Amino acid sequence: MSENSRNLEAGLLLRKNQNDINECRITLVVLFSTFVSVCGSFCFGCAAGYSSVAQTGIENDLGLSVAQYSMFGSIMTFGGMIGAIFSGKVADLMGRKGTMWFAQVFCIFGWLAVAFAPNSMWLDVGRLSTGFAVGLLSYVIPVYIAEITPKHVRGAFVFANQLMQSCGLSLYYVIGTFIHWRKLALIGLIPCVFQVVTLFFIPESPRLLGKWGREKKCKASLQLLRGEDADISEEANTIRETMILFDEGPKSRVMDLFQRRYAPSVVIGVGLMLLQQFSGSSGLMYYVGSVFDKGGFSSSIGSMILAVIMIPKALLGLILVEKMGRRPLLLASNGGMCFFSLLLSFTFGFRSYGILDELTPIFTCIGVVGFISAFAVGMGGLPWIIMSEIFPMNVKVSAGTLVTLANWSFGWIVAFAYNFMLEWNASGTFLIFFAVCGAGVAFIYAMVPETKGRTLEDIQASLTDFLQ
Numbered sequence: 001m002s003e004n005s006r007n008l009e010a011g012l013l014l015r016k017n018q019n020d021i022n023e024c025r026i027t028l029v030v031l032f033s034t035f036v037s038v039c040g041s042f043c044f045g046c047a048a049g050y051s052s053v054a055q056t057g058i059e060n061d062l063g064l065s066v067a068q069y070s071m072f073g074s075i076m077t078f079g080g081m082i083g084a085i086f087s088g089k090v091a092d093l094m095g096r097k098g099t100m101w102f103a104q105v106f107c108i109f110g111w112l113a114v115a116f117a118p119n120s121m122w123l124d125v126g127r128l129s130t131g132f133a134v135g136l137l138s139y140v141i142p143v144y145i146a147e148i149t150p151k152h153v154r155g156a157f158v159f160a161n162q163l164m165q166s167c168g169l170s171l172y173y174v175i176g177t178f179i180h181w182r183k184l185a186l187i188g189l190i191p192c193v194f195q196v197v198t199l200f201f202i203p204e205s206p207r208l209l210g211k212w213g214r215e216k217k218c219k220a221s222l223q224l225l226r227g228e229d230a231d232i233s234e235e236a237n238t239i240r241e242t243m244i245l246f247d248e249g250p251k252s253r254v255m256d257l258f259q260r261r262y263a264p265s266v267v268i269g270v271g272l273m274l275l276q277q278f279s280g281s282s283g284l285m286y287y288v289g290s291v292f293d294k295g296g297f298s299s300s301i302g303s304m305i306l307a308v309i310m311i312p313k314a315l316l317g318l319i320l321v322e323k324m325g326r327r328p329l330l331l332a333s334n335g336g337m338c339f340f341s342l343l344l345s346f347t348f349g350f351r352s353y354g355i356l357d358e359l360t361p362i363f364t365c366i367g368v369v370g371f372i373s374a375f376a377v378g379m380g381g382l383p384w385i386i387m388s389e390i391f392p393m394n395v396k397v398s399a400g401t402l403v404t405l406a407n408w409s410f411g412w413i414v415a416f417a418y419n420f421m422l423e424w425n426a427s428g429t430f431l432i433f434f435a436v437c438g439a440g441v442a443f444i445y446a447m448v449p450e451t452k453g454r455t456l457e458d459i460q461a462s463l464t465d466f467l468q
Contacts, residue, residue: 027227030149033202034157037144038164039195040100040137043107045168046188047076047130050114051286053176053303054184061181064120066419072123073286074416076131080408083135088401090136096144096205099136100195107133107192115185126185131408138384139404143396146388147205148225151455155321155385159314162381166314169285173307177300210239238455242392257398265390268447269403272330272383275440277410279337280433281375283418288368290419294426295347295364296357302365309373317377325452326382330444333378338437340371341430349427367430379440383407389451389459 051073059069083103091099106129113126142158149157168191176184203225209218218239222232257266284291288306289299320329344367351360391399421429451459 025227026153027225029225033148034145034160036195036198036202037141038160039191040141041161041164042168042191044134044137045165046172047134048285049169049172050184052288053172054181055289057181062120068120070416070419072127074412075124076127077408077412077415079128079131080135081405081412083132084404084408085401087136087139087404088397091140092397096140096208097199099140100199103133103136104192104196108189111185111188115182135408139400142384142388143400144205147207152453155326155452156318158385158388159318159321159381161384162376163314163318166310166376170307170310173303177303207239210243257395257402262395268390269387270406271443272386273403273407274410275436275443276379276383277407277414278436280414282411283414286415287418290422291368292364294422295360297361297364305369306372309369313373313376317381322452325450326386327448327450329378330382330448331441333374334437334440334444336374337371338434340367340374341434341437343367345427345430345434352427386451
């Protein structure tokens with residue numbers, strides 16, 4: 001081998017090692033940017049937990065019926081549907097940061113409207129506004145994190161979205177037992193204002209800047225995220241080549257998603273959102289107090305137990321997502337939800353016949369805590385991670401809008417019907433959720449690919465070629 005060949009080989013090897021080091025590096029900018037973005041997820045968690053702990057106080061103070069409170073609890077998901085319709089387009093036009101700012105305007109107004117509501121109409125207006133905000137945030141946050149983080153930690157960082165939702169839920173499950181519902185709404189303003197301020201100090205997504213054709217800003221953002229001494233040339237070239245490829249093709253429309261080459265991505269994205277919501281997760285989180293009461297278990301004690309275990313179980317999911325991978329964790333999560341739904345179904349079934357009455361409260365607590373724990377470890381956050389990974393940039397706007405809309409639409413159906421279903425037949429309700437979770441195991445096994453440790457471009461190319 002000639003001297004020049006050896007030098008060339010050594011140079012290539014050195015460059016490969018440097019790229020590997022860059023891929024493994026997690027900078028303070030990435031950590032801080034992720035933290036700032038998931039403050040929006042914390043707002044979502046607070047809003048989700050609010051309807052459970054505030055139910056008794058609001059019903060007593062404003063004289064709301066079960067139907068009126070069901071409307072108040074579920075109208076946030078209706079607002080989320082509206083936000084989802086515009087989420088992809090807004091995130092592309094205003095940028096990821098701009099969309100988070102825009103969403104927080106509605107979130108702040110929503111909390112103020114609820115805090116000072118004189119009647120049920122203003123409660124619903126405030127809740128609807130908050131729902132619109134979290135509809136936007138539920139799309140833009142996982143997409144932003146997926147676009148700024150190195151591939152080997154992308155799953156764990158996007159899962160921080162679920163972790164912060166759990167933190168918000170835990171906080172409200174604890175403080176909601178002793179703080180008046182109006183003051184509780186004002187406390188919800190704190191993370192909103194914090195995110196508005198700190199968004200000034202994080203970079204825009206380099207992939208979005210590349211899509212906008214701002215190559216210099218794209219490289220500057222990428223350099224800031226990867227470190228001043230990092231070699232970003234390979235990653236920047238990959239982004240540029242991908243954007244050129246998509247620019248040469250036709251512009252994205254919603255109808256483009258129904259082309260054969262995008263079918264696997266659409267089926268996986270929408271399917272996971274359907275399973276996430278029709279498992280009963282939204283209804284259980286919004287009205288967990290009602291489920292505890294129906295099982296004869298103290299709702300205040302139950303909420304405190306959930307608050308204690310909420311954050312550790314979310315942390316477990318964050319750790320496992322890069323250890324086990326997406327697919328095994330989804331299967332384990334659905335399997336656990338399946339088991340605990342069946343346990344709750346049997347528990348309420350026995351209670352209706354007066355069998356094992358003394359054990360019903362214990363089984364209710366185990367079932368609810370077990371279900372929410374299993375959900376948070378996998379199905380709570382992983383569908384959003386996978387959604388942020390599987391769609392190419394040229395259809396990400398349309399696809400993100402469709403998938404986020406599907407999630408909120410399914411969630412609204414469950415959240416609105418949940419209280420009525422419990423009144424109809426609690427055992428039958430959880431038997432339905434058991435069937436959905438069982439179908440979820442089969443769907444994930446048959447359809448969902450493993451995306452751990454792969455670049456976004458590689459994942460999207462493999463799915464696009466799946467049916468070719």
